Amino acid sequence: MTNSTGTVADSGVDPVDPAVVLAALASMVGETEGSIVRLQAVREAQLAVAQRFAEDLAAQSGSVSVRGEAAELAQRSVAAELAAVLHMSDRVVQGRMVRAADLMAKYPATMHAFTEARINAAHVRLIQDTGARLDDEVRAEFEQAAVAACVGETPHRAKRIIERLAERLAPRSLTERHRDAQKQRRVWREDLGDGQKALGLIHSAAVIDGIYDRLTQQARMLKVANAKAAKDAGSGLTPDPGELGDPADDRTTDQLRADLCADTLLTGAASGHDTTVGLLSAIQARVEITIPAFTAMAPDTGATHAGAGSAFGVRTEQPAELAGGQPIDTDTARILAGDAAAWERVLTHPITGAILAVDRYRPNADLRRLLHARDSRCRFSTCGLPPVTQDLDHTIDAAYGGATEEGNLGGLCRRHHVLKHQTAWTVKQLGAGVLEWTSPAGATYIDRPPSPVTFTIADLEPDPEPDPPPEPPPF
Template identity: 30%
Template sequence: MTSTPTHRTDQQASLLAEWVEVRRQINALEARAAALLGDRLALMDADVAETPLHRNAIERSMIAEYTAAGRMAKGGVEHAFANARTLRDSFPAVRESFEAGEIAPAHVREILTAASPVQQAISDGEAHAQLLELFEAAALEFAEVEAPARTRAHVREFAAALAPRTITERHADALAEQCVSVRAVTDELSLLTALMPTHRAEAIMDRLTAMARQQRQQDREPTLPMDEQFEAEADRSVEVITAGGTFTVDPFAWNGPVEDDPTDTPEAVDAYLEMMDRAIAQGPVPVLIPEDPRGIDRIRTELLTDLLLTANPGDILGDGAESITAHIQVTVAASTLAGADENPAQLDGVGALHPDTARALAGKATSWTRLFLDTDGMVTATDTYQPTAGMKRFLQARDQHCRFPGCRQPVHRTQLDHTHDWALGGQTSIDNLAHLCLTHHALKHPSIPDRHRWTVRQLPDWTLEWTSPNGSLHRDRPPRRVMFVPSDPAPASFDWNAPIHGDPSF
């Protein structure tokens, strides 16, 4: 018996719920595995306490044992033990959430990695020990409702807010670690690795993506312009009957003596005009271009190779290559921009940025946008379809990326969408606009049948509440633009989910 759409929807919801539960159980098992490593570390510490002179040998033996039993690389086992120790000793709340299956191993890795500058600031005596508890609480609150990629950017930004001096020093020290290396992967492929400042790497990737998309667009032209069609027709061998004989050349491209020019004969002119009439009557001729089998990654790689080896991508892209620029979005306080302090800026969606780098970008980039927020002067709505320039700047700063849960598509590769359709009475206001990438915008398009279409509404705090076809709810909160760090540890009743709508410092 064929299942009905309603029955299939119920099955989809059931399968989704079961999948989520299995993923929770997997996370809990991963937490148990980490706890077992922590217990093994306790035994190693006991052995080291008895024979401290053999610490290195004891640790190497333990690593080798788990490498062999788990069929894992030595570096991976060492990293797992290091995370297990940190999780056991310094992050009880994260460990508890991990054991409950609320967060995945990727979340844990991002939190522990981002905590390093905070721990260093505490170790150097520049911060109170309770600051780590504040970091853990804020990081966990975010990680339990967001994807690991978004968690990475958030916890790095929060760590920079808690330990700005440490972050700045680490950025300065990191410049000395820049390098380029190559490693053979197979006989045909090698891995070229460049370790460089994050803002440069992001800009390089963005520019390569823009160039690759332009190339794919140029390669898919469906027709020949009429002028080119005439040239193509004239380039063929065209028999022209003249009084002097038969010619197999274009008579209008004659390069011989003037007195022998075949275009002087009426027959040649008539033949050429007849050829042009045929081309006009035929109309545009579709050019069947086979689909480019290369993916965007391959095109980016080939463009990178061309740029590095020739420093001239013109052979591929033409003269328009210079017009393609990279886009990165940076947020920096006016006081930092003026040099009044050395607090880190933020490379939106990525992490902290050295203040000197932010100042350099502000001074050189022609596309730098200054944001001046005023509680009374900012335009929040308009009676036209298109938002004002000020609203666009505000929404770009608010959203930073596509507002579908977990999507990391940067804001300059998305489009502003009316959450409640403009054609159905939706306003052009910051409370009814959000950035969506093309993929996720299509999910809510009216052309999709109801039983496959997603719906979305915007809550008063700018959270987008998505409803899937089977009725599941998924929320996406806008990332905070400014993080307020209290001088004293946060009280137990501190509400990390307090609405941010109307906050003049957002």
């Protein structure tokens, strides 16, 4: 036996050639990745079948609709069934069904290469997205060349070739497409966790680059001013209060860009769109939060003994929550609470934490506030839209004697409100705000109201008294 250097290996020693091990590892990873890609292709085919099935259901309903309401409702119902199994949003599943059906119908060569694992899911998305602008007459030519460009290349490196190919075959110029694309400009937000969110903006490339460049210039100006202030402070010079610069400001350029952007959006005036009396600039940001009482109380900074800020070993300072359920840090919650002009108290059950009532309970506005507090998201089992989007739905329709009361109402977004009334999905109340959904296939799903930001008596029960120490021995 010889090793990688060609010398004879010592007897009794199992040599390990790093090159052989790495080659075997790469082969195994490649085979595993190929299996995953093939399974992804199978899943796309199954989603396409689900879309076709939904279309057949709509056709069998006999409903004639120029706007396709029957087809849309059938897609929602099928997507909701799959979403419950996948533990995903049914909106996402419905979009994937439509996309998979489009892939199967319009991109057969791409799907063939996908099933053979010659290209991966990222390549497929690139081809499908880029080819969407092309007419049927040239799509086959584009697809053949695009698949060839993707084989053996990363999606990033293939993108430039595919974009150029699509631009050559596109029936409309980039300028014309840009005008249409500008109609889709928008702003959105996304949860990140740890009390953070992301704010996204889609606009023309020149505007986005201009925004980023302006924020960068402002951040650099502050960095230079801060460095100068720190140098002056080290020399014993008194800073001029009218100048920029803080010797204690150690924020990075990224942090400064983010803070400057937030300051501008929260306090700046929309000069290009506002009226002479400043109607737009007078609008202030509105944030709805839920704060436990212990969190609203500032902690005792002088308490240094063990167990400060806790009761029976349980942390008394709990996170606050934005409307919709995202936790936020206690410092931000206290600042917002200090600026609040009014409060609404939510009363919870001391054992279960279930919401019982809000202040000034009356059948109208207060009932809505109670349900708003209890159902801090859409009550369909896979939906998480916040309460601002909700309809108050009668579980038993008012037309059939259903009472307008907490035990017969639930907050549903418009999509799932329509789904409940227009498809075979049904729901019933089990008490304490717990809903039981039954799908067209007969599966049941329990949806419980989101727990408020509180802890209950059960959490505060002290540990049982420890057994007394044994008596010392008599010797």
